[in-house]
Amino acid sequence: MSIPATIWLSMWSAGEHPTDDDFAAVRTCEAVAGVEIWTEHPGAEWQIEAAARHGLQVGIHLPFHDLNPVSDDPVVAERALQRNREWLHCLARSGGVHAVMHGGYAASAADREAKLPRLVEFTSTLHAEANELGIELMLENLIPDKLGYTHIMASNLAEWAQLVGEIGCGAVLDTGHSAASGIALADVFATLGSTVRAIHLSDNDGARDLHLLPGDGNDVTADLAGILSGIGYDGVITYEISPLHYCLNDVLTHIASEASR
Numbered sequence: 001m002s003i004p005a006t007i008w009l010s011m012w013s014a015g016e017h018p019t020d021d022d023f024a025a026v027r028t029c030e031a032v033a034g035v036e037i038w039t040e041h042p043g044a045e046w047q048i049e050a051a052a053r054h055g056l057q058v059g060i061h062l063p064f065h066d067l068n069p070v071s072d073d074p075v076v077a078e079r080a081l082q083r084n085r086e087w088l089h090c091l092a093r094s095g096g097v098h099a100v101m102h103g104g105y106a107a108s109a110a111d112r113e114a115k116l117p118r119l120v121e122f123t124s125t126l127h128a129e130a131n132e133l134g135i136e137l138m139l140e141n142l143i144p145d146k147l148g149y150t151h152i153m154a155s156n157l158a159e160w161a162q163l164v165g166e167i168g169c170g171a172v173l174d175t176g177h178s179a180a181s182g183i184a185l186a187d188v189f190a191t192l193g194s195t196v197r198a199i200h201l202s203d204n205d206g207a208r209d210l211h212l213l214p215g216d217g218n219d220v221t222a223d224l225a226g227i228l229s230g231i232g233y234d235g236v237i238t239y240e241i242s243p244l245h246y247c248l249n250d251v252l253t254h255i256a257s258e259a260s261r
């Protein structure tokens with residue numbers, strides 16, 4: 001993508017068990033400055049250390065499996081806070097720079113309004129602690145599951161903007177999630193503007209979260225470069241590409257070719 005943005009790669013693109021050679025391959029691709037690690041993946045702590053050791057900037061997806069920040073059960077909610085806090089400290093030890101709140105807020109849609117303040121409180125606490133550690137915390141837009149139970153919050157633009165505004169954190173735009181939720185990229189930037197500090201870049205068919213390389217689906221990011229150039233975007237763009245469809249080398253080749261355009 002020929003726009004003046006810093007390009008990162010989600011290490012998920014190398015599968016759930018990336019090797020030291022995979023990190024070396026990413027480092028060799030000069031177009032990639034950093035990587036995002038999914039803390040749910042086995043060996044995530046080693047991955048964070050490996051990324052830093054290879055001279056890559058590093059960020060994380062905060063964990064949510066078995067953790068629900070908006071739980072009615074105070075023990076579950078406290079455990080969720082503690083695990084997220086531990087990952088922030090783990091990231092800080094390797095000099096990491098950003099952390100993404102990536103959903104998992106489980107609540108029935110009927111309870112949504114009641115649970116939103118709880119999500120604001122939880123994320124505001126983490127945001128303040130992340131700031132102390134020199135880490136930028138950001139909230140990603142999501143696709144609700146078909147039961148209307150998990151990932152329901154921050155799945156429409158008004159709610160996402162409200163949450164980000166009340167928490168005072170940055171936003172992560174996931175282009176696959178916005179396409180599958182029917183949210184136009186132009187509307188995202190018209191509403192959130194420079195609050196969008198990072199982008200998870202992938203393509204899909206407008207319905208499923210396929211995490212394809214740009215252009216391999218409906219080209220849902222076709223107008224992104226123009227929008228970003230227009231606003232002078234200076235955040236991060238993280239290619240978040242599925243290892244089910246590509247190997248790491250395919251993804252790195254694509255990124256290098258886009259960077260040289």
Ligand SMILES: [Zn+2]
Pocket residue numbers: 140174200240
């Ligand atoms: Zn994402």
